[in-house]
Amino acid sequence: MVSPVSIDLRWLTQPGVATGVTWGVPWKKGELSKQQLALLQLEEASGEPERHQVQSWPAAFWPDGSIKWSAHAAVCQRPAPSGYRLALASAPEGALDKPEAGRRGVLVRDTPEVYIVDTGVITCRVPKQGPGIIDRIVREGREICSGGRLVAIREKESGVTGLMTLQQERFEGETLRAKLEQAGPVRAVIKLEGRHRSRSGSRAWLPYSLRLYFYAGLDSIRMVHTFHYDGNPAEDYIRGLGMVFSVPMRGELYNRHIRFGGDTGIFSESPKSLHTRRTKGRYLALYRDQTAGSIVSFTPEDDAYFLGLLDDSAQWDSFSLVQASADHYRISKRTQAGCSAVKAAEGRRACGIGYLGGEGGGLSVGMKDFWQKHPAGLEVEAATVPAGGSARFTAWFWSPEAPRMDLRHYDTKTHVESAYEGAEELRATPYGIANTHELMLWCTADTPGEDELRRMAEAAARPPQLVCTPEHYHDTRAFGPWSLPDRSTPVKAYLEDRLDGIIAYYQREVEQRRWYGFWDYGDFMHSYDPVRHVWNYDLGGCAWQNTELAPNMWLWYMFLRSGREDVFRLAEAMTRHTSEVDVYHFGEYAGLGSRHNVVHWGCGCKEARIAMAGLHRYYYYLTADERIGDIMDEVRDADYATVTLDPMRAYFPKDEFPTHIRVGPDWAAFSSNWMTWWERHGDTAYRNKIITGINSIKQANFRLLSGPTYGYDPKTGVLTGMGDDNWGRHLAICMGGPQVWFELAEMLEDPEWEDMLAEFGVFYNLPSEEKSALTNGVITGEPLRFEHPVLSVAIAAYGAYYRNHAATAARCWSILLGNPFGQTDLKEKEQLVTHVRELREIDWMNTNEASQWSLNTIISLELIGNSLPEKLEEAAALADQLSRA
Template sequence: MKLNVHIFFCTLCVLLNFGPVPPSFAQAPVELRWLQEHRPDNPVGISWGVPWPEGKVQKGQHFILETKNGTSLPLQNWPLAYWPDGSLKWSGFATVAPVNNSLLKLKISEKSTAFENEVHLIENTRKIRISTGTLDCIIPKTGTILLDSLRINGRMIAGKGSIECIVQDGLDENQTTLQRKLYNSIINEVTVEQKGPVKAMVRIRGRLKSEAGDHSWLPLDIRMYFYAGSNAVRLVNTMTYDGDEHKDFIKGLAWTFSIPMREQLHNRHVRFAGENRGMWAEPVRPLTGRRVISIDDKDVFPDQVKGKAIANTKQFTGDKQALIKDLPAWSDYRLIQNTANGFLVQKRTNPQSAWITAHAGKRSAGYAFAGDTGGGLGIGIKDFWQSYPAAMEISHTTSDHAHLKAWLWSPYAEAMDMRHYDTIPHGLEATYEDVQKGLSTPYGIARTSELTLFAHSETPPTETLSRQAEIGSDPPLLTISPEYLHSTGVFGIWSLPDRSSPGKAWIENRLNQAIRFYQKEIDQRNWYGFWDYGDVMHSYDPVRHTWRYDIGGFAWDNTELASEFWLWYNYIRTGRKDIFRMAEAMTRHTSEVDVYHIGKLAGLGSRHNVRHWGCGSKEVRESQAASRRFYYYLTTDERTGDIMQEVAEKADRAMTELDPLRLIYPKTEYPTHARIGPDWLALAGNWMTAWERTGDNKWRNKITSGIHSLAKMPYGFFSGELGAFGYDPATNQMHMLNNKIGHSHLSALMGGPEVAFELTELLDNKDWDVLWQQYCTLWGASEKEVQKALGKTVKVGHTGIWYARLPAYMYHITRKQEFATRAWDWFLNEKSAKLFDSRVADGVHIPKPIEETPGISTNEAAQWSLNAIQLLELAGDKIPEEHPLWTPATKE
């Protein structure tokens, strides 16, 4: 590692116990901006991450957060990751701030700042009590209730928060009588993970248990977040599927709450989010009919609809009292979003009467409020319509306690079907899939949903509820600028946007074109749904004018060829919210649904398929932590942190249970096989992540153990047919199986280079440098070059767009023109010219008019984009001045 005078001074201060480095010397203030535009409103609780250059900030450092006018905001911080020298690499922060589009400044301080409002947490053997200053909450440690009560100023707002699940033993389409069981949440363990002063976080682990007590399943992992001075509670809810897909069909899955109803019926209210910030708002008993209902000659209905308190019935004249009693009261309400493109609002007076449709629309923001003029509860579900079928239900509003249910899987849709798409296996040659007995299973996959609770001491104005619906569906996030992020040296090698030459402008245009194309495809192809949202398809079928959704391994992408890296590098270099939300959805999906979290496959992921879990290939390349680090560090999301640690601990041992090359090579004296990539480099990325998160060198030693074993081999990374080695998880060493030279193209395509670029800077290991530089030099080189280096006349690697960053890296290291020329020649070929060109397809031969790119595949889009981003950083100074692709230069 390079140690300049600045870093030396910082380190010396710590060693001599001089305390934190003075702010004016150690680090300039970091500007923070909101990810999205927001209207001014009450302050909201928020957590986010900030990186630091190596050696700049030490553990235990204090910080202050200020508005543009110098007002200090409450702030809590904790370490997220460390550099090899022990200095902070990433810090997590929490604050409660006004979301008003203004910039905030984060400064290093010599001491922390105290604030009036703090979260207070008291724990005993039976329960946890949390007070935010405005909201009091009780969380039991045993039983079926996950959130016992929410109170404002001692007044109960909501309680009995739990999860319920309806399970049936068959599908709705079957003509036989279905048996249904109701399951309720049961607590196994409650842990306090953070306790203030700004943010408190409680983790609850449990299961669902049948009412009869004869069966339990669906492990639950829930985190609840509380912020000082806030009446909102954020829930991050994870369920892991551990059922029999042929017998256990989920009909409904919901968070449910009880809400006291104390006021008269006409002062009770129901609200649902519609579209474009609109709200559907009605009282339980609308005071409108044939006759005007007034008091003191004023029609009360306009104020009632706004949620204002209306006089009790006895305060009206006798004739008006009779009218009020004769008006219908509506007990039950539901908002049903069974597709991504349509929702219904319905209501009924009682269970013995029909539902009537009150409203219809396309995409609801997924928010519901139930309460009276003395208080109530709102719930927002993130990605509500995107994760259909979903629903919000409010019932028993005419009784003493209303029930509010946030259905993560709507009971008004078909039951959840987790079976494979066929009963007959199909092979690689026919459908590019690899179905193997017992492996097309959803057992062990997971799904995380996010909800936000909003407690109120009144029925709020519609504008307030609309804002909460917006926060629930599009949570605020503080971010750092791409320029600052780039300056810290995190996330390896990537470039900032640069349009300083015709060639660079052409590349930037194409990068944007690729993102725009996939954004449009997600919507026009309806890539939504509870288990699907976040993923994209693998390959296009221009004959049918659709993606190959039904052809084995050509269907869902499941991170093939680093699509997740593609989106995240596009976000961090641009700071664009729309790209962030794409990448966030992909990370949520691919880290949960495409990965096994329990069972014998825990730590491994599933290759691309018609069903996300359908392929028999279960490997670490899909579960690797490296592509999830972006989301974790930028948002501090603890669930993602759990997943990254899972794979660090379990993936290599899971490979001994399911050898990734079991169908290619016979078993050897070693526990399993591994290729340099996508196996060992993915494992190294897992360990790199655990090393930087914990500072524990045992994770680094796992990496260096593999490096040292590879360094002893005669051909480095190419020492073995098809790039295959024996691997022993007990020692983390790789073993040469034969004296052949070979390679695997996936070693350069599944996040391997991205991990390698970071390892080079972190390890400061000469053996690694030799191995990696040899790999980049010889990949795609002539047989003569390979003969000179390895003593055998053989070709290793391929040429073309996908691999251009490898010679570009060698140019970056050596400054030799031959490597830059090779990189740009590989990248700027005919495929680059037409890759994202689209056309409009219309007519009777397709279901609806679409824009299509006939030759597209996500493999091409992801690898073209990653190579473009990295070439601009590694060899941007050698991009050709003129080229047929950009002469004349194109403009955005």
């Protein structure tokens, strides 16, 4: 019997092909324990909902042991436009992840050498060690793929002899470890880890992880590939990086097919085209059939003349699509080595799908963010191999036909004063950064038609995703307090317009400024130069944002409250980028990230806040993405990295403390890491470390108002005060600290911690004389100590709500309404200017304030929305009055 407790789900992206989907669901404290969950497909017409098999597992727990987030996997064989309902059903204790009886699921056989995965449609052998990521894939007794491997090309230059010479060295992936992470019944997940080993030498480098996802009843495999850079950027240039599949070739050359997706259509050709100067009549019809992917046949006696023409015609052995930039791709083909390539087509943005196959089927490969993360490519080689042999189909993450990957810094020194770079030391190393790509493989029984290929391309580019309603996310207080859109009064409608306008502005900027590319896609830039009409792409610390002032959180809250797919994709891209490129996953700075800079890894400041789990856990819990789970696990002990690289080294010399940190953003970042590890793994040692830190802050003379710099020992978690009035309190609250602490407060249920947060919020914007009076003259209101009021609004709104403090609430609204982002319709105020082409600009734009104004407005509407004036005139008067005060 289904419980009345149920959750409606809808498609964020409606699947056009049969698909597996994984998603997360939040629960109120105590609501879900170990009950079984049923997935019901909602029907347009009245009637009994169809029940689907669902695989469920806990993703996070409340302190009482109940489930905070659950994760689920299911298969959609046909469109379900009405969505689904996830409901509790009576079942034995411990049944959350128990398979349903009588259902055929994905089966995994674990042998000493390989995993053998049977989805019911395809069987795939995955080796546990050594070269190769796939041994073979079979469908209906036919081999679709005879092997898959990772490839890399290293380029080295030399000018010793007076001549510039280039050497290229080829590497192939070698798996060192394999793990079966899930074994069905709906979904199986295999994780491979290894390095790329030289084919001509002994060097092994470029560590990788690769997850393969299999779903019951499907012919597809999802892949999530991450490579890490561990070379010397002055010597180790990457010329190519990709994944190559061997595809058996059966039948005549004219019954083999190559497909590449273009902007809107499909490039469809064969190694041996039926097109000749005498193709007409019946042969023209056969030519059309061939181009559509059908098997064609001839009678030697009747078709002897035409077969002679085919023998004389060129046979094309290799085909290539290279997406060289966000605005151009080229398709070319070549008959054989030693001959020139012929341009076949050009276009703007290829959709990232390709197919190679012959009689009996073949392999389609789709790549997510194909043109956005250029230079990507698709390549077919050896298409004319004799029947029984295998052609090669490569998905290039970095195409070798593009210029080599250059990871050197943009200068040989830092520019702290002139360009806002963070430290005098030059620590601009890419050693330890990473990049992640997602692919889809389809193992088809025959050549897919154009419509099917376009649907595959769409599924790869915008993977189908189930989500809850914004109301459910809000009601469960997923990720703390935030507001649903509310246009019930003119002022609230006005603020909603401003919030939507800022998102729309950045969506336009991503496209207008071409914030695309392998290492850049997903990030925004920091601040604007109105003289050149460009963002400060070349000005030290004013170029790429690198999570400065928590734009990730802003975008995710905007998705949670709206349910908009376009916002989800914006936040998803930023999460993928900032969690990989801006973070060190191993090496000297493991667990830290790089502050904003011209080059993402360029700043001398390596800080925990950039890598903190609090920025990435939104995506993890909404999608159950294991790669993000790895990243969040990596940073649980990031506080130890500050012993070798003290974040306050420029201000405090070595003393009795192992290191020095600020309560925010440093300890705030640590607490987000520990909270996430605790709720995911139930490890109370990390909860205790949080409590130790909170108790240390409680013992300070003015609790959270003191500091914010402390001596710190990561072994004990104890913070020791360094004085009550050192500067920089705005840094404690603008990098995601309040958002983490609000959620942490719900888990700890510590009234004094909540009161400390409220006290800080009320205190921050008090007049100087009130600050001094409350602290007996110890803490003053000098601007250096309480800078940038707009950054304080979220925690101030919390204080106003917690203490029912009307004056603080009024100050919050004054700050927000008086801010340029609160007063400006960005689209209306954009100016048409010319740089290298016509552009539209807002000449005072900066992402710091855009992020914080939006984030703090969203939270304030939830906490103190009832104190907001209803009329625009009253709001304007309030803003004017309090700003003058």
